[in-house]
Amino acid sequence: MLRDTRRDFLKQLSALGLTTALGGRAMDAFADEVLKVAVAYVSPIGDVGWTKQHDLARQAMEAAFPGKIKVVKVEGVSQAQDAERVFRDLANQGNKLVIGTSFSHMTPMMKVAQSMPKTTFELCSGIKTLKNMGAFEARYYEGTYLAGIVAGKMSKSNVLGFIGGFPVPDILGPANAFLLGARSVNPKASCKVIWLSSWYDPAKERDAANALISEGADVVMSMTDTPTTVQVGEEKGVWTVGYASDMSKYGPKKHLTSFVVDWSSEYINAARTVMDGTWKSSHRWDGLKTGVVKMSPYNPAIPKDVLAHVAQQEQAIIAGKLHPFAGPIRDQSGKERVAAGSTLPDDQLKGINWFVEGMQGNLPRS
Known part of the structure; x- marks a missing residue:
């Protein structure tokens, strides 16, 4: 099922590629008004869990900038070879902010980021950064x-x-x-x-x-x-x-408690700074103090x-x-x-x- 999801998504990307090729100035004007953002999830979106929390952050980001963001999401990107191809396709389709959600995404994202200097990349759980690739993690x-x-x-x-x-x-x-x-x-x-x-x-x-x-x-x-x-x-x-x-x-x-991760501030701040031109590569590591x-x-x-x-x-x-x-x-x-x-x-x-x-x-x- 996960392979089908990626295959269908890549077909959609190909179709968008035709539109982009024909778009010219119209697409440039659209980009000025709406920030195209892509998020790659390492697993399917469930009712709870790691990927669910990232999807809630994605929703918070869209709610923070109504009409100013267009988001595409891909589920089940767990293999390195898949991740590199997906990140590259997402960048090629005009997404100015591409977000990865797993430590396993780090190496493939770095490869793509180095060849796509005009695209901003953000990686959750990454330990390395580049000029156009930031990282964020939780304590x-x-x-x-x-x-x-x-x-x-x-x-x-x-x-x-x-x-x-x-x-x-x-x-x-x-x-x-x-x-x-x-x-x-x-x-x-x-x-x-x-x-x-x-x-x-x-x-x-x-x-x-x-x-x-x-x-x-x-x-x-x-x-x-x-x-x-x-x-x-x-x-x-x-x-x-x-x-x-x-x-x-x-x-x-029998559930004693859960330690919950809220990525909303990371997603919102990344989108805001890309839109206003102030984004800079950094490695953030926040915990209880910032929520x-x-x-x-x-x-x-x-x-x-x-x-x-x-x-x-x-x-x-x-x-x-x-x-x-x-x-x-x-x-x-x-x-x-x-x-x-x-x-x-x-x-x-x-x-x-x-x-x-x-x-x-x-x-x-x-």
């Missing part, structure tokens, strides 16, 4: 640290579970912070990790969630694009933490003293008084990575490739 680890505090308090087995798509820095950091938050209130806590090698695979995610639960995890969090883990937790009577969207409706009894990361309502079963502590820690993070990666921190092998009195610098956090002590799982060798 997910701030949200997972808070969720970890709750998990550490609610766990009876002292075993947490984490399911991730791929072991890239923007998943590794939050996974580590989940355990760091738990250990801040429960030093006995550990966390088992399973990688799916996919951003969207509900069947594989279900198997992973069941596996973690069978191994003793009584709080499980996932960073994938489905609510599957929350659904499994509800079925099995195990606490869960959602990701990207509020997933409480999929686990009304890019938010916590969804907490489960009423969580004790009030736990909620009070979480609220206090959230305000400390916002105020800059607490950093989830404050030392001392040792890695999985026992090596000190962050000394006491220090915090892990942003540049190292953005490229993190190691597990903190207490994480149980494998990482590919570099």
